[in-house]
Amino acid sequence: MPIQYEPTRDPRHFLAGFGLSVPEEQAPVVRPGAQGTFIRRPRGDREGAAMTGRFEAARGRWGLIPLFSQDREVPYTFEARGETAASERNFYQPWKRGHRCVVLADALYRRGDTEDTVVRVSRADGEPLALAGLWNGWRAPDGECVESFALLTLPAVEAPAQRRVVFLREAWVDDWLHCPVEETAAYLRPYALDKLVRRAIVRDPSIPLPKRQPPG
Known part of the structure; x- marks a missing residue:
């Protein structure tokens, strides 16, 4: 199911949780295909890269561009099934x-x-949601390195036929970013529903929702 999210802009969450400075200006709502900010462990494969911390913030297209792609406009890669x-x-x-x-x-x-209508989902304690994702660096034909990401999903606990984005428990974020590959799936678990607030709202008809993705 296509989704949108309201990015965290409060600098305290980036500084306290990751030791990072305020990210550049972000849109009030990020939609599939738009640019978003994501946090990862620092890339060590860039020329002259110096890994001075455990985290770095990056900007990229929401819609992961696979390495084999010949074009950056890849459809239906906004969500990856966990x-x-x-x-x-x-x-x-x-x-x-x-x-x-x-x-x-x-x-x-x-x-x-x-x-x-849309459903707005947030944490009951007012803290940011930590959405689990995968990122990629793709080399465009002109040599530009284009970064992108996808959000991971699982079947919804309350409605198994539907999909929900993976929310990471706060204590798991560091481990999620730094764990060995073989432990990745262990962090893809349903989030406790009683820790979330879900509110149905009437959407602004001038702001279209993204089209539904084909099944599969």
Whole structure:
């Protein structure tokens, strides 16, 4: 199911949790295909790179661009199924390379029961949601390195036919980013529903929701 999220902009969450400075200006709501900020362990494969901390913030397209792609406009890579991402053509390279990331969001928006409503999901304690994801660096034909990411999903606890983004427990974030590849799946677990606030709201009809993804 297509989703949107409200990125965290409060600098305290980046500084206290990761020792990072305030990220550059972010849109009020990030939609599939737009640029978003994600946190990862520092890249060590860049020329002159110096790993001085455990985390770094990066900007990239929400919609992972696979290494084999000939074009950056790849459809339907906004979400990666947690059960199968390790073997899916679009996602297995980032998975096996340990290219995991976290997106901090004050709220996540998904479709409601009707076309004119959305459900806003946030944490009951007011802290940001830590959305689990995979990132990739893709080399464009002109030589530009384009970074991108996808959010991981699992079947919804309350409605198994639907998908929900993986929310990481706060104590797991560091381990998620730094654990060995073979331990990745252990962190993909349903989040406790009683720790979330879900509110149905009537959406602004001038702001279209993204189209539904085809099954599969």
